[in-house]
Amino acid sequence: MPSARFDLSDLTPGVLAILGILVLFFGLFLFYPILHVLMNAFYTDEQFSIEFFGLMLQSPVQQRALINSFELGIVTTALTTIIALPMAVAIVRYDFIGKGLLGGLALVPMIMPPFVGAIGMKQMFARFGSINLFLLETGLIDAPIDWFGGGGFWGVVILEALHLYPIMYLNIAAALANVDPSLEESARNVGAGGFRLFRTVTFPLMLPGYFAGAIIVFIWAFTDLGTPLIFEFREVVAVQIFNMSTDVHANPLGYALVVFVVLVTLVLFYLSKRFFGGRHYEMVARGHVASASKRATSLETVLIWGMLLSITGIALIPHLSVVLTSVTERWFMTVLPSDYTAAYYGQIFAHDLTLLSIRNSLWLSVMSTLIDIVLGVAIAYLLTRRRFPFRDALDAVAMLPLALPGLVLAFGYISGFSGTFLDVRVSPVPLLIIAYAVRRLPYMVRAAYAGFQQMSVTLEEASMNLGAGPLRTLWKITMPLVLANVAAGAILSFSFAMLEVSDSLILAINEQYYPITKAIYSLMGRITDGPYMASAMGMLGMILLACSLLFTGKVLGRRMGQLFKV
Amino acid sequence: MVSLTLRGITRKFGDVTAVDDVSLEIAGGELFFLLGPSGCGKTTLLRLIAGFYAPDAGSILFDDHDVTRTPPHRRNTGMVFQNYALWPHMSVWENVAYGLVLRKIPSSEQHDRVSEALEMVRMDQYGERSPNQLSGGQQQRVALARALVIRPDVVLLDEPLSNLDARLRLEMRDEIRRIHDETGTTMIYVTHDQKEALSMADRVAVMDLGAVAQIGEPRSIYDRPANAFVADFIGETNFVAGRLTRSELPLAVETAFGVLHSTVEPVEDLSPGDEVVCSVRPEDIRVSDPDAAAGEEENVMDGVVRQTVYLGDHEQYTIRLGDGTPMKLVDHRSDRRLAGPGAPVRLKCDASQVVVLGKPV
Structure with a gap:
C-alpha cells in the first residue's frame, strides 16, 4: 500500500494554489504579528537586548501581575480537575437513566464567556448582594462575607473554573474512553482492583489526555482578560497587556509581557509533547465510550445524579444571576430584585451603542465564519486526502491558534499593522474578522477533518471511476457526506466569534466598531443602568448561543458531543 | 469488448x-x-x-x-x-x-x-x-x-x-x-x-x-508452476531439494533419497549441476508398504508417518523423510487408513507429477 510521505503527482496546480494561499494567510496573520512582537521586545535601538525583561521583572506591579496570573492558572486548573474528574468517570464508566441529558447539561456553562457571568455574580455575591443579605436575614452570619476575597482573586477563579470545567471534562472523558478496556481487564485479571486499578493503570494511561485539557485550561485562565477586568482585579498579566496595548509605541514593556506569555505557552506545550508524545492533537472522536461502561446500581444512579445536578446547578448560578440582573428594575439591599422590568431588553434595540454592536458582531462573525469554512475545509481536505511535503507542519500551524492566547494575537495585530492600511485606528473591521477567523480555525479544521476521516476515500474514488470529475465529486459526494461536520464546525466558530473577548476588547478602539463583548464591557462603566443593560446584552448572547447549539444538535443528533471536544 | x-x-x-x-x-x-x-x-x-x-x-x-x-x-x-x-x-x-x-x-x-x-x-x-x-x-x-x-x-x-x-x-x-x-x-x-x-x-x-x-x-x-513461489502459493505442495543431473526429458534430480525423475518440461532455464527443488502435490503421492514394494526403485522415498488428520472426505498424512524433510500427502479414500503414526512407509510419485524448479533464493 502507498505509504510514502508525499507523492509529487498529488501536487496539482490546484493543490499548490491552495497551499500558497494558506502560507500567505498564516504568514501574514499568524507568524508576522508574533515575530513583530518578538523583534520589538528584543531589539531596542537596532540592538539585541533583554533590557525590557529586566524592567518587567523589577517593576513591583509587573511582579505582582505575573505571580497573580500564575496563581490564577494553577488554582483554576486544580479546581476544574476536582470538578471534572468524578464527572468524567461517572459518565464514561457508568450507564444510567438520563445519561445523555446530564452529559449535555454539564456542557451548558460553556455558552457564556465568564466575564458576562461576572456581571451577575458581582450582583449576587457583593458585600451587600443577595447571598450575604439572605444569610444575614436568616441569621446564619452576623457580618457580610467577602466572597471574592483577595481583591477579587477568588471571584475570578470561581467564574473561570465554572466556565472551563466542561473543557476539562471533555478531555478527561475522551482520554478515559480511549483507554482500551482490555488493558483494565487484564489488570483486574492479575488482581488489581478499585482505586489501585485506577492509580496504576487507568490514570497513567489517561494522563496525556488529561494534560491536554489541563494546558488549555491553564492558558485560558492565565490569559483571560474579561473576567479580571469586570472584577477589577487589575494586577494580572492580561490586564497589564490590555492597558499597554493602547500605547504600544510609547511603552515597550507590553512587548516583553506578550513575549513572556508566548514563552509560558511554548514551554507548557513543549513539556506535554516531550513527555506525552504530543497526543493532544489527536482526534478524540474515535473513542468507544460504550465498551467500557457498566450499568449503575440504583444507589450509584442517585449519587451520580446528585453530583452532576449540583455541579451543573452551581455552574449555572452566574447565568441565573445574569438573567435576574437583566430584568431588574430595582435591586438594592434585598435578596431578590424588588421590582422587575423588561425595559432593558427594549433599550438594547433602541440604544445606539448596543444595537450597533449587535450588528457589528453579526457581520464580523459571519465574515470570519465564512473564512473559516473555506480555509478549514481546504486544510482538512489537504490533510486527509493529499500527500505533500510539510503536511505535519500545516497540521501543527492550523492547530496553533488553539494554544495561542487571543491576547497575544491581538497585541501583535495592533503593533504589527500600525501605520498600514490595516491599522486598527483606521478601521478594526478587517483585523477583527481575521482575528476571529484565525482563533476559531482549529474548531473548523477539526470538525471537517473528522468528517473527511470518517469518510472512506473509496467513496470519492467510486464517483470518479463512474465518470465524475474532481469538482463534481467534491460537490455530489464529499460535501454532502461531510456537511454535518462542516455545519457543526461553522456554528461553533460563529458562536465563539460572537462572544470573543480579548480580540474584541483590544482591537475595537472606536465605539462605532464595538462588537457585543466590548459594548458589554463599556456598559459596565456606566453607574446607573450599566450592569442591567450589560446583563440584558449578555442574555441575548446566551440565547443566541443556545439557539445555535440547539440547531447544531438537531443537525448532528447524537454526535453533538464531539463538537466540544477541544 | x-x-x-x-x-x-x-x-x-x-x-x-x-x-x-x-x-x-x-x-x-x-x-x-x-x-x-x-x-x-x-x-x-x-x-x-x-x-x-x-x-x-x-x-x-x-x-x-x-x-x-x-x-x-x-x-x-x-x-x-x-x-x-x-x-x-x-x-x-x-x-x-x-x-x-x-x-x-x-x-x-x-x-x-x-x-x-x-x-x-x-x-x-x-x-x-x-x-x-x-x-x-x-x-x-x-x-x-x-x-x-x-x-x-x-x-x-x-x-x-x-x-x-x-x-x-x-x-x-x-x-x-x-x-x-x-x-x-x-x-x-x-x-x-x-x-x-x-x-x-x-x-x-x-x-x-x-x-x-x-x-x-x-x-x-x-x-506446471513456473517457479517455486508459484508452486508454493497456489495450492499445497512438497519440496524436495536436490541437484539436477540431467536437463533433457526425463529430467533427473539427485536427492538425499535417491534419484527423482520428471517428465515435465521446466519453464525456467536449468542446466546440469543446478541446485533445484522438486515440487510434488500432496494428492500425487501414493503410499505403499516398504516391504511389499521392495522391487520398485523409481521415484520412491522412505519415511515414517508422524501424524494423520482425518477430515471426512479425505485424510492428511505428514511423513518425515530420512533427513527430517516433512512431506504431506492426501488420500481421498477415507474409508481406510493407509498407515498409523510411527509406521514406516514408502512414498511413490509418477515422473509426470514431479515439477523441477529452480531453488528459491
Missing part, C-alpha cells in the same frame, strides 16, 4: 517499488485474475488501470487508445471496491443511476438500465433502500450493478468477496462468473484467494514482489 495492454508498468511509493516492470495482454471479454499475497502489488496495478495512480514508467492501452495519462473519470472503467463504497446519502437506485446521470443518459433510458442492472444482480426489490439497510452480500451486488450499468470498457474488481462470509463467497463466485458470461465484458479481478482464481478465471497472473511470476490458465498454473 475492450482488450487491455500494459507495457512495462512501474510504480514506486517512496523507496518501495509496488509494481515492477509489468507487461500484460488481456483479451476482450476475458475474466482475468491478478492473484498474489498481500503486498505483491496487485491492487496497485488495478488502481493504475483505473487511473487512481499514474505509473512512473510504462503505458496502458485500452484497445489502441493510450490512457496512461487519462484521469480516472474519463477512462470508462467500472470498479467494485473491497468495501463496496456505496454512498450512504443516496438510495440503492440513486447509487446505481449516478454514472448514467453523469453520462447525461435520457431519464427513460436511465430507468430501464438501472432496473436491468438491479435485476441482473437480483436486487430489483431493493431500489428504495438505503445502502446501510443492506447486508454485506446485498451491498456487494449493488456495487456490482453500479459498475456494470455504465457499460464500462472494463470492470475492475478489487477483492470483491473478501468481506463476505464463506458460504456467501461461494455463492457470489458463481454470480460474478454468470454475470461475466451474460455481459461478455472484460473483467479484471484482484484476489489473494487462489481458490477464487482457480475456480473462476479464464487466465490468471500470479504476482510476487510487484512483478508477474506467471501468466496462464488455472490448470497450467497449478500443474
Whole structure:
C-alpha cells in the first residue's frame, strides 16, 4: 500500500494554489504579528537586548501581575480537575437513566464567556448582594462575607473554573474512553482492583489526555482578560497587556509581557509533547465510550445524579444571576430584585451603542465564519486526502491558534499593522474578522477533518471511476457526506466569534466598531443602568448561543458531543 | 469488448517499488485474475488501470487508445471496491443511476438500465433502500450493478468477496462468473484467494514482489508452476531439494533419497549441476508398504508417518523423510487408513507429477 510521505503527482496546480494561499494567510496573520512582537521586545535601538525583561521583572506591579496570573492558572486548573474528574468517570464508566441529558447539561456553562457571568455574580455575591443579605436575614452570619476575597482573586477563579470545567471534562472523558478496556481487564485479571486499578493503570494511561485539557485550561485562565477586568482585579498579566496595548509605541514593556506569555505557552506545550508524545492533537472522536461502561446500581444512579445536578446547578448560578440582573428594575439591599422590568431588553434595540454592536458582531462573525469554512475545509481536505511535503507542519500551524492566547494575537495585530492600511485606528473591521477567523480555525479544521476521516476515500474514488470529475465529486459526494461536520464546525466558530473577548476588547478602539463583548464591557462603566443593560446584552448572547447549539444538535443528533471536544 | 495492454508498468511509493516492470495482454471479454499475497502489488496495478495512480514508467492501452495519462473519470472503467463504497446519502437506485446521470443518459433510458442492472444482480426489490439497510452480500451486488450499468470498457474488481462470509463467497463466485458470461465484458479481478482464481478465471497472473511470476490458465498454473513461489502459493505442495543431473526429458534430480525423475518440461532455464527443488502435490503421492514394494526403485522415498488428520472426505498424512524433510500427502479414500503414526512407509510419485524448479533464493 502507498505509504510514502508525499507523492509529487498529488501536487496539482490546484493543490499548490491552495497551499500558497494558506502560507500567505498564516504568514501574514499568524507568524508576522508574533515575530513583530518578538523583534520589538528584543531589539531596542537596532540592538539585541533583554533590557525590557529586566524592567518587567523589577517593576513591583509587573511582579505582582505575573505571580497573580500564575496563581490564577494553577488554582483554576486544580479546581476544574476536582470538578471534572468524578464527572468524567461517572459518565464514561457508568450507564444510567438520563445519561445523555446530564452529559449535555454539564456542557451548558460553556455558552457564556465568564466575564458576562461576572456581571451577575458581582450582583449576587457583593458585600451587600443577595447571598450575604439572605444569610444575614436568616441569621446564619452576623457580618457580610467577602466572597471574592483577595481583591477579587477568588471571584475570578470561581467564574473561570465554572466556565472551563466542561473543557476539562471533555478531555478527561475522551482520554478515559480511549483507554482500551482490555488493558483494565487484564489488570483486574492479575488482581488489581478499585482505586489501585485506577492509580496504576487507568490514570497513567489517561494522563496525556488529561494534560491536554489541563494546558488549555491553564492558558485560558492565565490569559483571560474579561473576567479580571469586570472584577477589577487589575494586577494580572492580561490586564497589564490590555492597558499597554493602547500605547504600544510609547511603552515597550507590553512587548516583553506578550513575549513572556508566548514563552509560558511554548514551554507548557513543549513539556506535554516531550513527555506525552504530543497526543493532544489527536482526534478524540474515535473513542468507544460504550465498551467500557457498566450499568449503575440504583444507589450509584442517585449519587451520580446528585453530583452532576449540583455541579451543573452551581455552574449555572452566574447565568441565573445574569438573567435576574437583566430584568431588574430595582435591586438594592434585598435578596431578590424588588421590582422587575423588561425595559432593558427594549433599550438594547433602541440604544445606539448596543444595537450597533449587535450588528457589528453579526457581520464580523459571519465574515470570519465564512473564512473559516473555506480555509478549514481546504486544510482538512489537504490533510486527509493529499500527500505533500510539510503536511505535519500545516497540521501543527492550523492547530496553533488553539494554544495561542487571543491576547497575544491581538497585541501583535495592533503593533504589527500600525501605520498600514490595516491599522486598527483606521478601521478594526478587517483585523477583527481575521482575528476571529484565525482563533476559531482549529474548531473548523477539526470538525471537517473528522468528517473527511470518517469518510472512506473509496467513496470519492467510486464517483470518479463512474465518470465524475474532481469538482463534481467534491460537490455530489464529499460535501454532502461531510456537511454535518462542516455545519457543526461553522456554528461553533460563529458562536465563539460572537462572544470573543480579548480580540474584541483590544482591537475595537472606536465605539462605532464595538462588537457585543466590548459594548458589554463599556456598559459596565456606566453607574446607573450599566450592569442591567450589560446583563440584558449578555442574555441575548446566551440565547443566541443556545439557539445555535440547539440547531447544531438537531443537525448532528447524537454526535453533538464531539463538537466540544477541544 | 475492450482488450487491455500494459507495457512495462512501474510504480514506486517512496523507496518501495509496488509494481515492477509489468507487461500484460488481456483479451476482450476475458475474466482475468491478478492473484498474489498481500503486498505483491496487485491492487496497485488495478488502481493504475483505473487511473487512481499514474505509473512512473510504462503505458496502458485500452484497445489502441493510450490512457496512461487519462484521469480516472474519463477512462470508462467500472470498479467494485473491497468495501463496496456505496454512498450512504443516496438510495440503492440513486447509487446505481449516478454514472448514467453523469453520462447525461435520457431519464427513460436511465430507468430501464438501472432496473436491468438491479435485476441482473437480483436486487430489483431493493431500489428504495438505503445502502446501510443492506447486508454485506446485498451491498456487494449493488456495487456490482453500479459498475456494470455504465457499460464500462472494463470492470475492475478489487477483492470483491473478501468481506463476505464463506458460504456467501461461494455463492457470489458463481454470480460474478454468470454475470461475466451474460455481459461478455472484460473483467479484471484482484484476489489473494487462489481458490477464487482457480475456480473462476479464464487466465490468471500470479504476482510476487510487484512483478508477474506467471501468466496462464488455472490448470497450467497449478500443474506446471513456473517457479517455486508459484508452486508454493497456489495450492499445497512438497519440496524436495536436490541437484539436477540431467536437463533433457526425463529430467533427473539427485536427492538425499535417491534419484527423482520428471517428465515435465521446466519453464525456467536449468542446466546440469543446478541446485533445484522438486515440487510434488500432496494428492500425487501414493503410499505403499516398504516391504511389499521392495522391487520398485523409481521415484520412491522412505519415511515414517508422524501424524494423520482425518477430515471426512479425505485424510492428511505428514511423513518425515530420512533427513527430517516433512512431506504431506492426501488420500481421498477415507474409508481406510493407509498407515498409523510411527509406521514406516514408502512414498511413490509418477515422473509426470514431479515439477523441477529452480531453488528459491
